[in-house]
Amino acid sequence: MKCKQADRYLLRVFDGKSSQTDKQDIENHLISCSSCRKKEREYRLIFETLRGAPTPDIKPYFWQRLQPRLRERKKFEPWFVWKRWSLRAVPLSLLTVAIVTSLIWVFVPRRSPELSQTEVLLLRNLNPLQENQAILEQDSAENQGMMLIFTSLDEQGGKRSYFP
């Protein structure tokens, strides 16, 4: 085994990830190689120091100290705001829509559909062109024009006779 290979295998031995054969090979190499023996001692010292380092105790009441911070953050977090209000907002908006719809239904007067004069005449089974027909049958073209003008003026005034 070469020193470079031994270096990698050595670290695997410290990790407990080497096979029994590799372990044996390393041990044999260490017997014959002083440089790798030195490395092995150094690694051992480092690992013992790192792994044996004492860990300080966590401060007491960790959760009790965390709770108010958590509640404070939750107030402004969009997801939690939505979760808190969505449960109330959905039925509330449905109720509002229902109230507004019923108010409109009750208070807004319903208008019957208006029919035009032509439609009224057609419903009465009368000819809507009857009045104009009489005018067009006049002798003079000038009279016809004047009569048509007066008829249209009458229509605007609201007084209209469909019969000549």
Place this chain on the structure above:
Amino acid sequence: MEDRELIEKSREGDEEAFGMLVKKYEKKVFNLICSLTRNPDLADDLAQDVFIKAYLALNKFQHRSEFGTWLYRIAVNHTKDFLRKKSSMPHVSFDTIEQTTILQEDETLKREAEQSEEQRRQTVFKALETLPEKHRMIINLRDVQGFPYEEIARILSVRPGTVDSRLHRARKLLRKKLEPLLASL
């Protein structure tokens, strides 16, 4: 109660369920952060931040890994971000380090190494702090906290092969840093 059940209850707004999760993992999260910062007060603050972050992100947790692993990943990333922002921890890039700095560091380390076991520990950790962040992180996770390779891979979001090679390099770097002092330790 199982983690999964506690997580579901916490998602529904049950604070006590989350409290049980906190009590289960607080020590481990605190130790992990403490090993990275070497400052118990700061570690306590950061651990609280980690649990708040985890609580607010609980809806994103999809049980692809263990809850603990997910929590440790948040802890590692949060601590890394904090240390980068504050630069409270000495971070000396190994690639850019100058020889004079090494000598100064070694002199300081030598003086400390001449004293008690506590000082030996300080020396090793001081040397560890001078490693690049990714190497410092992996030694902390493996050699200080004792996480298995597979979990380290999940925490750092890297392949297990990367953990192996990075750890090997980190340990070599640390030994190289400490080499002049190890004889006296």
